[in-house]
Amino acid sequence: MQLTVSIYRYNPEVDNAPRMQDYKLEIDENLDLMVLDVLIQLKEQDPSLSFRRSCREGVCGSDGVNMNGKNGLACITPLSSLGKGKVVVRPLPGLPVVRDLVVDMTQFYIQYEKVKPFLINDSKQPPAREFLQSPEERANLDGLYECILCACCSSSCPSFWWNPEKFIGPAGLLHAYRFLIDTRDTATEERLSDLDDAFSVFRCHSIMNCVSVCPKGLNPTKAIGQIKSMLLQRAV
């Protein structure tokens, strides 16, 4: 079976403007290849094609791309899920393109850094070995800690597209909530103060693109709603 793949190409050192380039690939009809497998085969045809990848099993979050209009990880997206016909692969939207499918994620990491994604505990007498939690307290973190920072969610969010320097974005806010409800963390008030403005959290209008594209099946919109509730309870 011949597969046609249209890929966004842009090398700022050579190209004046981005373009879409079509590739043809012969694939076994009985195989359901992942998009990353296709990209690797195409790179053998054209070594100038650039994309990121590492673990190739949906753990590292390196190969986030836009496939047929929807963000996802190329390594765990089977061709069969993209329907029949041409496959169109573009870089993650809303982020500056470094080259081809490689994007500059600096702004994404700046927002992630703002939420202080680490445990803060200023207790006077820290335990000798570790901070223990009950199974119930630990269960609160399920659905939050699994985020791999692939940026599929933030780069599909219109609020992040328009205000990437002010709105934290779904990934950052998911992590923010992960530490806000961690019983071992003592900086809840400080964390909420940092988020208490008109942009950082409240730019989320519950569009839910983040939920629709998250390759790990997480729900950033729900976490953001919980942060809004915490800010509201703190204000009244």
Next chain:
Amino acid sequence: MVTSQADVKRNGVQDYVSLRTTAAIIFAFSVFMAWFFISTDNITFIEWHGLFSGILMKVFTLATLVSIMIHVRIGLWQVLTDYVKSTKIRVVVQWVLNLIAFAYVLVGLFVLWGV
């Protein structure tokens, strides 16, 4: 925390609450008016005049107009800060739109108390 906004500083929590409370009032007014149109067989000037003659209806309508003004102010500020990146243009457009929203309230006030 975003502290330097090229605009009058807004409070996220306050805007969040204001948008929802004003939306509830606007929704209640819409439902009431829909019920009036459905339940009244023949709407003539007499029915229309009678509806808006009561002080409660005047207050309800005015509250809805004020709610629309607040809702528009916050909603358009959000839309404009998304799409209009030039601060000068945004401030001018925002000022004009806020003025129009305020004019609606003023005109509504005169109309209501003229009934």
